[in-house]
Amino acid sequence: MTQTINFSKGHGTGNDFVLIADPEGSLDLSPAQVARLCDRRFGVGADGLIRAVRSRAIPEGSAALAEEPEAEWFMDYRNADGSVAEMCGNGIRVFVHFLIEQGLLVPTRGDTIPVATRSGVRDVLAGAAGYTVDLGRWALGREERLVRARQLAVARPGALIQLANPHVVVALADAAELDGLDLSVAPDIEPGLTDGANVEFVVPEEPLIAEGVARIRMRVHERGSGETLSCGTGAAAAALAFRHWAGRGAPNSWRIDVPGGRLSVRMFPTEEGEHVSLSGPAEIVFSGTVELGA
Template sequence: MPQTIPFTKGHGTGNDFVLIADPDGALDLSDDHVAILCDRHFGIGADGILRVVRSTALPEGAATPDAEWFMDYRNADGSAAEMCGNGIRVFLRYLLDTQLAALADGETILIGTRNGALPMTRSELGFEVDLGAFRVESSETLVRARGLPVQRPGLGVDVGNPHVVVALPTDLELDGLDLTVVPHLQPEPPDGANVEFVVPADPLVRGGVGSIRMRVFERGVGETLSCGTGVAAAALAVREWAGPAAPDRWSVDVPGGTLGVRVAPVGGIPHVLLSGPATLVYSGEVTLA
């Protein structure tokens, strides 16, 4: 039987989402439901779905007890993902604007994800999320993409979800990529990976802040205007390549805007933090068959 549900459309630097409030966890969104809602011709159009659900309403083992609200993030093809750096800021904006939560300056709120409960604060760019500890892989992955004259080595970076970062020498090569075609990774990661292509600024560091430009192919979605965790992974990869003198603060330009990344110790362990804006665009109702 068709069901009509309210929704809100939002984005973080052009990475757009459909938000659906389901505080009691009563809504069963199939992969097909998600795919049609995200379809830009036959649905609302988005890079993914953010289901707003109370952690206590989740099945045993999936809940994040320290966080009242859980971000159930699904890619545009319906597949579940561990985290979304842009999505979590839009998720928090929705909680605040609908008065489901409150966050004063200087306070911290925990948001539940499949990568655990992540702390968020307000920042100069909008909101900042602590993505937690990260891992830079020791081995390289060869990457082929349409528009690249030769395959390039990519560095694996895990920030709660998997990424492969490829350095390119010029903006011309970055702009010439055709990311309507899925990049080929060798070896292919077991769960796939987002692929980031980056060009470092010249000079790389100004005023203690590193700068790079990036495009991204997101698994389960395609090219997006921005990818928050991809921005963090790209900054971490360039920081690794730059060596011990590399800065801990980064500015990353993506087609949808600019995001900030910083590395800071938390409990003696380096964490990566992502900051940027979040915007709610409009609300409406949609009928699910």
């Protein structure tokens, strides 16, 4: 038995997603179906799938509504292999853009849009050149991880950053080392993490700081998806790790260049502790229908 599904394809700095509007939560996609839709040869093709569900219509949305009653929409995010993920920094910007284009959300200028996710409610602000999301608080792991990757001659230490998703950030010697990495195979993390982690490899630009903004380059291997052209929470984690390594005096404004474009990260104080924001573009590329088998 097959069913016809309406979808849109969108991306944020090349990090691409299949987006499906399912307001009442009637669509139950299996991991195999998600993987099929995200397959670049046999499906639509994407780094992940995002289902737009009203928070009241999905069990995970109850906690979000208790935290923020105005969080009408839940971002049900799945990795390309069908596994569930907590949140996606690029995906949440594309998600809000999709809701607006579908007429499911009609914000006024300057509105902050609360979005429910598995890692809590995240506030998104629509701007003239893209979207900014408050990723919330972050945490630095107590111990470093050792990371091995193809074409990396020697294993390198990585900083563990928890920011919506788990990340391990590795500093490399130079751009040649970054460009020479083979991320077609997942890097090995020691000691491993129970749920895996995204691994970001970064190098500084020369000079690191220009006009008060620190600048770095990054490539990433995402758990459940492989190498992607961009990772929003990964870009923020990379900036946080680099600021930690740089020590006192490092700026709170960062520019991260990824293979798919450019993202901006800013750290700022709040009453509950330091938060991190991510800014970047979001685009819907096309929409269509697809036949989905059992």
